[in-house]
Amino acid sequence: MKFEQQTIENASWISLSEDEKVELWSHPSIYPYIPVYLVSILLILAGLILPFMMDSYGNLTLLLIPVGIITLILEYIRYITVFYVFTNKRVVRKKGILRHKTRSVSYGSMDKVKTDQPLIGRILKYGDMTIVTATPSEKDIYMKFIPKLEKANEIVSKYKVN
Numbered sequence: 001m002k003f004e005q006q007t008i009e010n011a012s013w014i015s016l017s018e019d020e021k022v023e024l025w026s027h028p029s030i031y032p033y034i035p036v037y038l039v040s041i042l043l044i045l046a047g048l049i050l051p052f053m054m055d056s057y058g059n060l061t062l063l064l065i066p067v068g069i070i071t072l073i074l075e076y077i078r079y080i081t082v083f084y085v086f087t088n089k090r091v092v093r094k095k096g097i098l099r100h101k102t103r104s105v106s107y108g109s110m111d112k113v114k115t116d117q118p119l120i121g122r123i124l125k126y127g128d129m130t131i132v133t134a135t136p137s138e139k140d141i142y143m144k145f146i147p148k149l150e151k152a153n154e155i156v157s158k159y160k161v162n
Contacts, residue, residue, distance in 0.1 A: 008022055008025045008083070008085060009021075009022050013094050013100050013102050014085060014092055014094070014102075016087065017089065019089075020087050020088060020089045020090075021087060021088055022085060022086070022087050023086045023087060023088055023155045024084075024085075024086040024148065024151055024152060024155055025083060025084065025085040025086070026083070026084050026146065026147050026148065027079060027080060027082060027083060027084075027147075028079060028082050028084075028126075028144060028145035028146065028147070029124065029125075029126035029145040029146070029147040030079065031120075031124045031126060031145075032126070032145050033075055033076075033079050036071065036075045037072060037075065037076075039071070040068045040069070040071040040072035040075070041068065041072070042068070043064045043065075043067055043068030043071065044064070044065050044068035044069060044072075045068075046061065046064050046068075047061055047062055047063065047064030047065035047067075047068060048065065050064070077097065081095060081096055081097050082094070082095050083095075084143050084146055084152070086152055086155045086156065088159060089106060089107065089159070090104050090105060090106040090107060091104070091105050091107075091131060091141065091143075091156065092104045093141050093143050103139070103141050105131050105133055105138060105141055107156070107159040107160045107161055108161045109133050109134050109135055109138060110131055110132070110133060110134065110156070110160050110161075111132045111133060111134040112132045113129060113130070113131055113132070113153070113156050113157075113160065114129070114130040114132065115127055115128065115129050115130075115149060115153055116128045116129075116130075117149055121149070125147060125148065125149070126145050126146060126147050126148075126149060127145075127146060127149035128142070128143065128144045128145065128146065128149075129142075129143045129146055129149065129152060129153070129156075130142050130143075131143075131156070
């Protein structure tokens with residue numbers, strides 16, 4: 001699912017101010033979701049093949065097909081319903097379909113930014129970022145599997161008030 005920059009800027013859940021512009025936006029990286037997609041596809045294939053190989057459990061193995069399909073659909077929905085938006089004024093994370101959970105932290109209220117990029121993340125160019133807020137009333141934002149973590153970190157470093 002591809003979104004254009006203008007679509008994100010006009011989305012009702014972000015409501016940009018007049019002088020605010022989007023610097024970077026993304027879904028989480030697709031790479032960490034691939035193992036779940038593969039297991040789902042294997043479940044579907046097993047549900048299609050095993051009934052012909054096993055006499056006694058043939059009908060029971062057919063249940064693997066809907067389990068695989070449901071898992072595949074749910075993981076894909078979980079992937080496409082998460083957005084990370086970095087503007088020149090704040091960082092926004094949005095999750096959810098029916099109930100949008102949006103967290104926004106301005107650069108002025110950031111205390112520190114922690115990044116974590118495992119070896120596989122460095123190879124595939126994704127990582128996690130935690131934004132620790134300076135005020136106790138605001139919760140920290142945890143963003144996992146950010147593609148272009150270096151670019152996101154550059155934007156936060158550029159605008160963060162020290």
